[in-house]
Amino acid sequence: MDCPIHDPLPSSAAHDDALLSDCESGVSGPDNPFLPPPAATIQTRFTSALAALGFNPQAVTAVRNASSSVMAQARAHSFQVFARAVSQLRDGDANVKSAWYAASSKDEIADILHHGFCHLHSNGLRLSPQDSPLESLKRSVVDKDGFRYLLLCRVILGKMEVVPRGSSQCRSSSQHYDSGVDDLLFPKEYVIWCNQINTHVLPEYVLSFRLHSLQGHVKIGEPIRPSSPWMPFPVLISVLSNILPPPDIAVLVKFHRDYRDRKITRDVLIQKVRLIAGDKLLCSVIKSFRAKKIPASFKSKQAEQKATGRPAVPTE
Template sequence: MFDERFVRLSEGDKARDLVQTRLVKGLASCGLKSNVVSVHRNAWRSVMAKARVQCFQIFARAVAKLRGGDPNVKYAWYGASSKEEVEDIIEHGFGGKMPLRDGLRLSPDDSPLKSVKSCGVDKDGVRHVILCRVILGRVEMVPRGSDPCGSSSEDYDSGMDGSFSSPEGYVIWSQRVNTHVLPEFVISFKLHPSKGNVRIEEPLKPSSPWMPFPALISVLSKILPSSDIALISKFHKDYKENKISRHQLIQKVRVIVGDKLLVAAIKSFREKKIPASFKHARSWQPENHLGGQNTVSFMNCVSGLKEGRNTERDIRPY
């Protein structure tokens, strides 16, 4: 399923048993039945991969020294939108190709549901989650729905929503995603119907008509500066020439446009109109319409539209 950057763990392997049991039990507690297809471990074969491990260890020691001897290292889940995203993360790190201005959101290792909800689903019904080692250090509360760009002060190393006794998610700030987060295992799995009432979105299986990419560009051209539209058009051309994948195209557009505006564009296409709220989704002003690049980042390659739907299923890149 994956290339030489990964080592497939066979059934009976201790590490595999521990990892898949954590995922299966975590989902079962929410009423979801899962079937693990495969478990892969990051092989750390390349020079850069080995450097990331050393960097993580150095920062763990530094945080421990700064925080009274305890770096507060935990395991946490990240829900990948596709197999391609998993490979991008292993090759380039989190945010390696695209900035994560709002930080990286992860789920505690005993509560994977939110990360699973953000997973993409391939044509065979397979999803992928990444189990990461994370340096949390000193944690501050960051309520879900808030939109901070970093810690409130140098006294904190990461964020958390929920409560300290029962965390619902962790937030790793953008400047620390590749020093404080180490992707170790990739679990590929399927979900099956069960007696639980938890509803999981199927991001790659549209239940409504998709939005053609030229139509998306047409709608966005009414709002975005011409430089942004030119860049989006270039990426679309690269996709048609097989220079980038569909996943890469969508992710690049999300970086330029921002998730809120992208959702508004899709809704306006379906409603055949552009509501007033659409313009304000990006704090748009007429005087800067022809200005320079005015980009808004997505919440991350992992969080994106985690609180709602996955935009990738709504756009047809043709």
């Protein structure tokens, strides 16, 4: 595939430990039974899957995670050990699949590849099957250059149980299950529980791409961004404290403090809030807040605008 190259990571991260490489060396060597296919194959499959959905991805680049660091090798070895263990528990089938994770930024990708997934996913890590990337695309964030980023991961699913979308379930319902899925026959979302994220998920590829809809097909909107014109972060956290468990609120407060101290960007903060609270809850909270903040006189003006076609002007 003749695709322009776009560096999916900051130059410093790309330099350290040769973090990523599109070569076929690294932690997945000849003794690894889960050796991934070449990058060109990943690009082709990804482009074909999106074309079937009516999208035209451009500047697609798949870069192999081939870190040779001691910790990267340890994580790869741990994944293989757990895959064998689950295989023994589940009649010889660990049910290992490839799945997409929507990354919020280059920085998040670098952090995951260096340190593994963090503890933010209190209700489990949500991933999309390799041949059905739409749900992960909806969660992806567009950077200032118009690029989105996905991680293609190898995941150990074992025996799956049905977990409805939006469920607050945070662990397997019994020892007979290893992971969750929204639909056993036509899966669109896998759920890896929080206590297994760094043993049952192994990042293999980073994909960067621009995405354009083909005319007449559905478009993927920008992710919800609860920024200050909509709702101040302190107010948002205060409202969420009446809904979410205290540990989640503590994490939100920490990330908001990191943002104020310029340790993380606003985009990263927004993505963390989305991961913890979920887009459905955020939409509901923000809409409720905005409705209360809009004066009744302005609402009547909006109704007048719809009726007459004249623009509504808010009153003081």
